[in-house]
Amino acid sequence: MGSLGQHGSKGEIELRWYQGSFYWSRYKLILMNVRFESKSDIRPETLLVELMNFTMKETNYKRLCSTKTVSAVNDNFLGPTILVHKWDTFFANIHDRGKYGITIHWHGIRQLRNPWSDGLEKIMKCPVPSNTSFTQEIIFFIEEGTLWWHAHSDWSCTTIHGAIIILPALRTTYSFPKHYAEETIVPAKCYKGDVMTIIDEALTTGGDPKISDACTINGQPENLYDCSNIWNYISSTS
Template sequence: MLSGKRNSASALQILSLLLLFLHCQASSHNYHFVVKEATYTRLCSTKEILTVNGKFPGPVLQAHKGDTIYVNVHNNGRYNITIHWHGVKQPRYPWSDGPEYITQCPIQPGHKFKQKIIFSEEEGTIWWHAHSDWSRATVYGAIIVYPKRGASYPFPQPNEEVPIILGNSSS
């Protein structure tokens, strides 16, 4: 009888350590997006555009495969907005993935929404962008998803990374 209890306790301890180890392999990151209009000059043309944190293109997000990112999106613009995490699978978690009135309600002006992005299978450079009407033209940025911690690259590890994002805001 006593031996059975010890085995159960040992199995429970091993299971607890395994769960702790698995939890420590992935981590979470927090980002804050403030969506607002800003004056930008490009190619001798000045106009008001929608930006994220005053930047165009917006900030680069970084994570490892298996990580979770939380993005607090504060909409200080004049129109509703949603953000789509292009190339990210969101199984059983569609309400942080874009098309307004389809998978989520838009973030109304003056409101905020905390989005959860789970990088379960993704690796490489993908992107995020607004998914609301004309705001797609200027509200976007890169997402760099590194291999899982401890995993090797399938090629020599780069010395430096410079994301290049092409877009057109002239219309």
């Protein structure tokens, strides 16, 4: 797919892509100043490219004993989990099929020399309009561990969010002893009302927004609330 070479007195890194000069020059610019721990780390297989589609639209979901329409990604609430390795490049195809313009922010990811993919609405970029698409590029230069992604348009992040699991670079391991098991837990809030209406009313009146009706774990209300399915989730993963 490509080759990785070293050149220059300062050990600059260059990635050559055979598909065309556009990608060659693009990745050369991004990777020029990456510092690797040793020469053995400079391998083509340590730089992978991942791709995922994020289709956002209104979906009916039942929570807290009632059914409501929420904005969700790929018809799921909780959204998909992104699984990558350190140094990977991830492309997210954002397809907005909902009624609101939206952006996706990759929380905790340092978008070095790549701020236009950070997803901060009206700061780094405009929201993706309804019935259009946009591709964001996320480069995992230094991150390792668990972070999360979420919508960054008003309160749409309430139902549009998910986990990012960043494994160590290929042929490397975590800095701690091997663990026995792992599970991803994403806490959030749940509202019976329309979250966009709630924040609009608060901004109009200048008062505090309505507090949430429940807390959720991986998209399900905790077991203290009516109609909770959290134990179904726990039993399926234990």
